[in-house]
Amino acid sequence: MAVPVLTGRRRRGSMARRQRMGLLFVAPAVLLVLGMFVLPIIVTAVMSFYDWSLLGERRFVGLANYRRLTGDDSFWHSLGFTTVYTVIVTAALLVVGFALASAVRHRRRGVGLLRTAFVMPVVIGFATASYLTLWLLDDRIGIVPDLLRRTGLADGNVSVFSSYPSALTVVVLLVVWKTVGLTMLLLMTGMQAISKDFYEAAQVDGARRIRVFFSITLPLLRPTVGLVLILTVIGSYLAFDQFFILTQGGPDNSTIPVVYLIYRAGFIDFNLGYSAAMSIALMVILLILTSIQLLLVRTREDS
Amino acid sequence: MTSLEPATTAAAESATPPRRRTGRPEWLPAVPFYAVCGLLALLFVAPVAWLVVSSFKSSAEFAQSPPTLLPTTWSLENYRRLLDAGLWQNVTNSLIVTAGTVVAASTLSVLAGYGFARFRFPGKGVLFLIVLSTLMIPFQSIVPSLYVILDALQLTNSRLGLVLVYTVFALPFGIFTMRAAFAAVPPAIEEAAIVDGAGSLSALRRVLLPIVTPGVATVALYAFFTAWNEFLAALIFTTRQQQYTLPVVLANLQTGAGGTLNWGVLETGAVFAALPCIAIFLILQRYYVAGLTGGAVKG
Known part of the structure; x- marks a missing residue:
């Protein structure tokens, strides 16, 4: 440089x-x-x-913490859960982000307002957004269960946090709502940086829109998509606030991300040594993931 | 309110003829476009708007089932109860911690950005790499030792402790942004000032700082949102309610004083936490967007 x-x-x-x-x-x-x-x-x-x-x-105690870690079912379960969560969130953010970015990338009357609306939740804290969600989804006073009952989509109790699939769905929806504005902005900026010549050439050739997206937009956006991937994957592996506040790890400890486990070990069970061993494991995993993604983006860019 | 348009692309687009640059028809005709996008935008904005409106219900009405759309009687009860419960202390904590982080992160980022962009000194590459590595290794994975270190320095339950932690969070992005901002300024500008006898620091202050103000605004905004919204560190490094920042005191309200949760008070607390961010974003969004997307284009 x-x-x-x-x-x-x-x-x-x-x-x-x-x-x-x-x-x-x-x-x-x-x-x-x-x-x-x-x-x-x-x-x-x-x-x-x-x-x-x-x-x-x-x-x-030497390697005792690490030996305990390799045999700790709750750690492996948590790692698996965090990975599943990361994959779902990343896919959802990319799909919704691409849709929103395509909608607001061109200048059009009112498009600025739309962008502002989509980005606004990004600046709210995850904790704050979680308290908001908690209220909207409350079985007794929440608007969402109320609407579900009124439209006949549900009757009786709507307790979203009592089953694993619905608890995870709610958290994913919250995360998409809160962060997709950022994904949209990054993708939109990347799209706007693509030379118009490509699109004009495609138009002359009579290419269809879907084809244009997969043959021009997506390949030329690789660096941007790479950046979005890295940001999303790291962010998701570090999820904490929304689980601490919304699911509190439940039901049956099925929604405990790794950082939550680190927090529990260190500051609920008072075992900082074990907490540190898990931290190191998380650090190594993230370094590997980031390096792989960086390599992928690099080599594709070069070839 | 400024329109949400990254400064960089705004400049690029104004250089090209205004209408139909691609020569392609709009991908969706007006009516379905505005119908779909309008609904979507509502989905993003309505929850927060409804939260704010609902905070003016009485505590009883807030906890009513089924919920009312608008307050039947407008009331400040939730706000009064919240402040009676001592929320001012926590708002003050959040304000002090956030202000401290914004000032420290901006100042250190400007100095370091200037140093990295304009000077050649031994160890520069290594030092910059160390700063950047903070982007790769998340703070969440050093929480146990950070607690031990802060505890040894008697910086737990301390606003200064949180300011230090949050400043380190904000620094990599800040230094990266400011280095790019200084690098974009032609060196001739400050050379002239230095030839006129000004020192490096005064050249920075009088000549360069006014030029890189947009970059400083981006860094300050980023630091603001980080410090105001951060949850995990505040949860761990403060253990007394008088020291809690807003997000953490809400967790306390969620558990409920005496076992009963007052929904109106909890959600009004969420209004306190959300509104400053939204207000600042609406006023300064140009800098926020330019800063976030600037790095993306350059790669």
Whole structure:
């Protein structure tokens, strides 16, 4: 990457001194990142080899936490659930995001307002949106169960969080509602950056719209789709707020994402050492996933 | 209210002839287009709008079954109860933590962005890589040790502790954005100032800062939303109600004081948490969108 740098032939010594001042400018940010991010990574790794209680007692136990992890059904179940959730959310976001982006990518009267409406939920917090959902879906006072009963789609109790499929569906709908605006914006910007010549050529050839989408738009959007994929996959693997507030892990502990498990182990069961081992596992999984996705985007771009 | 149009594409589009640039007919005729999109837009906006309207019901009406569409009598009962329950303290916490994060993240991002874009110093590549790596490794996976470190520094149950954590969240995006913003400014502009005898810092302050203001606005907005909405860290690093930020105190309301949940109060709390974000987004959306999509185009 080309970085413009002040270079002068004269006064080379004072120039070098001036260049070194850059270190002063980046120092505060870098020190904070080192202290509050790099150091914690190292400490997490160290903690994972300890039986480390939240209350302070610690004892070196070697690989015991990791051995426990490999045999821990709740961890593997949680990992499986998080993966299923991630796949569904990612697919839903891409499909809905593409639909919305295609609808509002061109200039048209009122399109700005539509974009604003679709993006608005993105700025609301996940916790806040979850409290909103909780109310809308409440069996007694919520509008959604009320409407379902009125239209005859349901009768009696509508308790969405008492079964795994409906609980997961609700969370996915909430996540799509809250974040698809961002997906739409990224895809839309990518679409607008595609040269019009491609579309004109396709039109001259008489290509159909579906064909144009799969032969022109999608291939040329690969970098953007890659970015969306990485953002969505990482975001979904880190889901916490919506499950903590809406499903509280239920029913029967079937909706516990990994971060929820890390939270429980460390701050409910007071076992920071085990919590740290799970954290390291999550870190490794995410690094692998991101690297794979980056590689996919890269090689496709090059070929 | 500005229209939601990324600044970059707005410029690109104005350079081309205005109508029918593709020469293709609109993909959907007007009536179905506006019918479908209008309904969809309603789906995105209505829940929040209805939440705000409903917060003016009495607590009893809010918990009524089946729900009423509009308040039969408009009442501030939920707001009064919420404030009686001490919500001001939590609103203040959220405001202080958010303001601190916005100021710290913007300042550090401007300085570091300037340093990375304009200077050549030993270790620069490695340092930038370290900053970027924070994007790859999520904060959620360092929570256990972050707690131990903050605890050792006596920064749990502390607004300063949260500001530090949130600033680190916001820094990678901030530094990335500001580095790009400074790199886009021709070096000649500040060279002139430096030849005139100004130091690097004063060149930055007087000459460069006004030019990169849109970038700073993007970083500040991002920091605002991060700090105002963050839940997990606030849940873990604060354990006393007086120290809770808004999202966490709502979790407390959800459990209900004395075992009974007051829906009106809980959802009015959600209004407090949601409205500032929406207001700021509507006013400054141009910067928000430009910042988020800017990175996407450049790749």
